[in-house]
Amino acid sequence: MQSTKEHRAFLIGRFQPFHLGHLEIVKRILRENDSIIIGIGSAQYSHTTVNPFTAGERHLMISRTLEREHVYNYYLVPIEDVNANSLWVSHVEALAPKFDVVYTNNPLVRRLFTEKHYEVRSLPMVNRSEWTGTKIREKMIKGENWEQNVPEPVVEVIREIDGISRIRQLSTTDEDVP
Template sequence: MLESKSEQAAYKRVVFPGRFQPLHKGHMHAIRWLLGHVGEIIVVVGSAEKSHTLENPFTAGERILMLRETIAAEKLPLERIIIVPVPDIEYNSLWVGYLETLLPPFQAVASRNPLVQRLFAEKGYAVLEPPLYQRDLISGVRIRKMMLEGRGWEDLVPKRVVEIVREISGIERIRKVVQTDEEL
C-alpha cells in the first residue's frame, strides 16, 4: 500500500495486468483508485491471443473496446491510461522481463494476485494493492457463469460493457462454446 505523498509521487507509471473477461466494476474501482495515486496506468490486457472459450470469451480487441469506452463514458483521463494487449508466455519466471520489452518504463505493479506480486517483487518492482470492491459479489468467473446461466449479471459491470456484450452477441458466444459435439 502507499505510505506517503512522496511515495505516491515515486510511481510515474504503474502496470495493472488483468484478463478483463469481462471488464467489471471491481476493475474500474481499481483504475479510479490508481488514478488518484499514480501518474499513469499501463493496463495490460493479458491472454490477448485467447478468445471464444468459457474462460476467455472475448477477444483482446473487444476487451480494449470495453476499457476505452467505459473510461470515456466515466469521464476518466484516457491520456493517463495506456492499454496494451499482451499474449501469454508459458514461463512465469520470464513474464516480467517480457513485459519490460513490450511496455514503456514503469516503477510498480498494481495487483492483488499473489503470483503477479511475487514475480514483480523478485525483479525489484514495488507492489501496490488496490482496495477490493465487492469481491464476494464481483469476479470474472462469477459474471461469466451468470451470463451462461441467464442470471442477472448486468449490475456487476459498467453500462457500456453491457452494451458491448449485447452488440457482439457475447452471451450467445459463451453458450455456444460450452456446447459439446453431441449437443449439436
C-alpha cells in the same frame, strides 16, 4: 522544488469481462498515480468459456468505459502469455511503457515483479461476492442478470458482438447439439 517525474502504475488482468470491481480499482490506482498501464493479459486467448472475449473486444470494453468515466490518463497494452515465468516481466517491459509500481494480488505476479525489484502494492478486493469474471460469465450462461455487475459500455460491447450467444454456445458440449 516539485518533481516532474510522472508516476505510472501497471495493472494486469484478463478482464473477461471488465467489471465494476476493475473500474473501481483503476480509479483507486489513479488517485495514487499520474497514469496507469492496463495490461490485457492472456491476450492470445478467446472463444472459450474462461476467455470468451478477444483482446480487441476487451480493449473496447475498457476504453469505452474509461472514456465514459472521463478517464484519459491510461494506456492499454495486450500482453500474451509466454509460458516461461522467469521471462514474463521482461516480456511485459518490452511491450509496455515504463512504469514505477505494480498493483496485484496475484501471488505469482507479485513474486515475479518483486524479483525484478519493482514496488508491488496490493489491491483492495471490491465486492468480490458479485464482481468476479467467473461469476459474471456464469450468469451470462445461465441467463441471469449480469448487466448490473459491469459498466454500461461493457454491456453495449457484449451486445454488439453477440457475446452472450457466444459464451452460451461455448459452454455446450457436442452432446448438447441436436
